[in-house]
Amino acid sequence: MELSVTELRELVAALGQSDLVELTLKSTDFELTLRKSAAMLAGTAAATAVVKPDDTMVVSATEPLPTSTPAAPVTPPPGKGSNLVSVNSPMVGTFYRSPAPEEPPFVGVGDRISTGQTVCIIEAMKLMNELEAEVSGEIVEILVENSQPVEFGQTLMLVRPA
Template identity: 70%
Template sequence: MELSVTDLRELVTALSQSDIVELTLKSSGFELTLRKPGAMVSVVAPAPIAPQTAGESAPNSPPVAEPVSASPPATPATPPGKSSDLLAITSPMVGTFYRSPAPEEPAFVGVGDRISSGQTVCIIEAMKLMNELEAEISGEIVEILVENAQPVEFGQTLMLVRPV
């Protein structure tokens, strides 16, 4: 069984949007376990095979576990050189970032706009579903860090807001 990066992203998104707490996939080549909330993702893969010399048999090594954190990447809420009073709006999932509800429509928010808690600030498309992202804070949009129609990762900072 092979999993592409797209397949893995879809699994993570589906898990985050469901009531499933843990999902384990096993194959002869690997084992993948996804747990939520904020749990660790374990990938078990065969150990690399060392080059062989003439007459030498390949060692039979046990699989090696490589833990990969499922928590958001450690990114500061404020990039270096920015004011420390700014708060970040981050992506709750892997997907594609859209600033407006449709290509011909105006953006939900722009730099300098005042937002209030509960206001839609963008859309994250995941698995062909459009997920409106609502602000959890009120304030002024200081910077939008992602271009329209660009892929985003779970926990990636999308916008910086100066609270009011």
């Protein structure tokens, strides 16, 4: 039995919207257990994935995984200026500034960006999700170090719109 990323997302979404606390799928190739965490049961946003040594994957999430990963502009952190736009993480994962360790970063402070341009990658559950700019402008600040874990909604960069 093969399970695509889309099917996995649908399973996570179905679990999040149901009264079920745990769902296990077993085949000759793998075992997948989806389990609501205590945070999820309490209504707090949380998403984690663990692959055990026996290749069992445990996924807990409070909401469906996003099907796309656009960077959403929101109000910047206090004291940073009201004319700046935040680039926020659309998911829990690991922040990467470049497509590979030996490659140059997608963007740096002072760089001009345009709408739709890739600004970073968030790795979640071994999937690389490119974040695209939703505004054109100049990168004013990068608030996250390369390879650092990030939370859902965490501000990654500040952009001065063009």
